Amino acid sequence: MTRRNEFSQLDLFGQVAAAYAESTAGVLDNNELYAILAERGGLAKEDLEVRVPIGAAGAMHSPARRRVRWHQQSLKQLGLIERVDGQRGVWRLTEEAGKGLHKAANEVKLLAFSTDLGVAIWSRCEDVFQRFDEPITLMVSSPPYPLRQPRAYGNPSEAQYVDFLCAALEPIVRNLVPGGSIVLNLGQDVFEHKSPARSLYIERLTLALHDRLGLSLMDRIPWVNYSKPPGPTWWACVNRVQLTASYEPVLWMTNDPSLVRSDNRRVLEAHTERQQKLMRAGGANRSAVYGDGAYRIRPDSYGRITEGKIPRNVIERGHACADTRAYRRHARDLGLPLHGAMQPTDIPDFFIRLLTTPGELVVDPFGGTVRTGLAAERLGRRWLVTEWILQYIRGAAELFRGSAGFGLHPALQAVGGR
Template identity: 55%
Template structure:
């Protein structure tokens, strides 16, 4: 299988080959289950599933002045990515021996490999404990909106896991999203909330992984970029500390991007009338002046003729103003506070990077109609699901770590049809 060969350099651009090799490596560990797997056996298993001849496995070329096997080097690169994602754990006392992990160092319980369990459900949706990035199911109905905040590209991994290199991050996200994109309804949307705090190693220069990911979404997944929504978070803690507070060469970051994609720009379900914003007091005062004067009291031309004030201007009242693509939404919200209380009452760890409900709600309301399907493949505490539930959209959310879903389930118990998954709840308090 010659497609594997270009994978030797970590910077290789063969995306299909990279995704194929990732799956071969994962399959090798899944076959072993919780049994440890040496690298020598890993090479054999991957080569066998990829259809490689023994000569190709052992073939070496000169890399950085020494002879190396491109195949083995590529396998170890994928293995390293899986370690950063928290998918592998080292066997105590054994060098180079790893197995699939179920509980990470922060005490979070990953779903059993190859298994998905219902965490909880309502009449409108279902939360699934499982790894959404592997063998995403055919849902049997079109997805109208994918809204998710995937693991961030950060120097230090968070408890929920995240890749640490740009190329690994791009491959990981594209691989995870590809099966969802194939199930998008015509005109369906996909929204990605990404961090703005990724830097080159040891440098105050920002990483351009976000921009490369956007290009990959367009080039590899065939999507169109509709807009980059700016989530302006005035309550965001100061940072980056190293470069803004200590070295003083950067400004504090005050926003995160939300990239909005679609598979068909002509058929999108978005309608800005569903998310009209209240008029400002200044605008309301101006409207009263227009009404009292029986028409616009002055004429003017702005922007070299682009905007004109006429007697008829501002004489038609509107329900609100069209929202701008800069969304001033603070991080704190009542839904988050309730989740924290619920998690504390159950003795569970708290998720460290939650989207405010108002942001998820804005996206769901703007981009979908009641009765359509919203999917989140990195569900966390089920913020997107909550927004969909409140707005009468169907929803499906996936989350790898059980503790986050169990803590998040409490907020859904007030909705019709709520039920906690029986098998899922075995390891958690059952009382509600």
């Protein structure tokens, strides 16, 4: 995997942002900025002095200085810096830096934070993974749902969804090791327009992932959450024609079922007291036949001592999560907007244990509050997460402060006011 110090060299954008974040009162004139970038190695001093003819008029300009000014304009569009009135070439951090939602522009890649095991990058996922060339064992993600009323972080429409997700996953699938897996937590409550009939987008997506990307379906695993608010509100609570939803589907797919790297012994659950009693007694101590001979119980059935029981292919978890509560506290302390749809860390934790071993690489192109990275970090897996909303990745960084080798990009210190 490309190490984090190598990632830190790929974004002049990040170095420009860091220069403002670390400056006195967040103010720099352009000459000071050029000097800082030259000292840090972001630009060579001699490159700053080189001028070449640019444009139809052939006016002489410095390409290096123009690159820096382009990044200044990107920071301005994101609401992070502003011109100082009456002072040519002088910029400063805005008071509102980090208060609204700022999405990474095309080709912007900023190493937001890192640990000894992984990196979180503020970027559109395609700008990172299209150029990524490292074996991936698992991708586990909860991509934006196709909602009719998009959330603050943006959602593709139902009509766009299959193309959107296939395009995002294609470079990741290209780097999957043989038997590697793709795990997608998808939204169930998507309906046909003005109809209580549920959308078939998940079925269309499943077929497209098979037909376009060559993935095979290993399982559809319901994530059952009985603490979900009653919904869909219009069809269940107002018109009373639907049942309230209590699950979301999780698709588990692989590029090679014959080599799939899953091992259910890594996710064994504790035996019930009844099973433990049977094992202590040496078995059921009875004989029975059920289902016209399909199932037989013998006196020694259930008597073998085992480490635990194999989980059912249903995950029952509430959405309450200690990590979510911690993230909310940190976001509020930093003055950051809260993510509107957070997945509990238990979900990626389960699939990372089932589908990987320590040291293997886990990725998430739709990082959100970086729960996939957090679960991978705790389980000793390497990880790479991308997220295009600056404020979400900044708030998530606080969950990693106790991790070995933690480092926060200086530019993010200004986001949220800390």
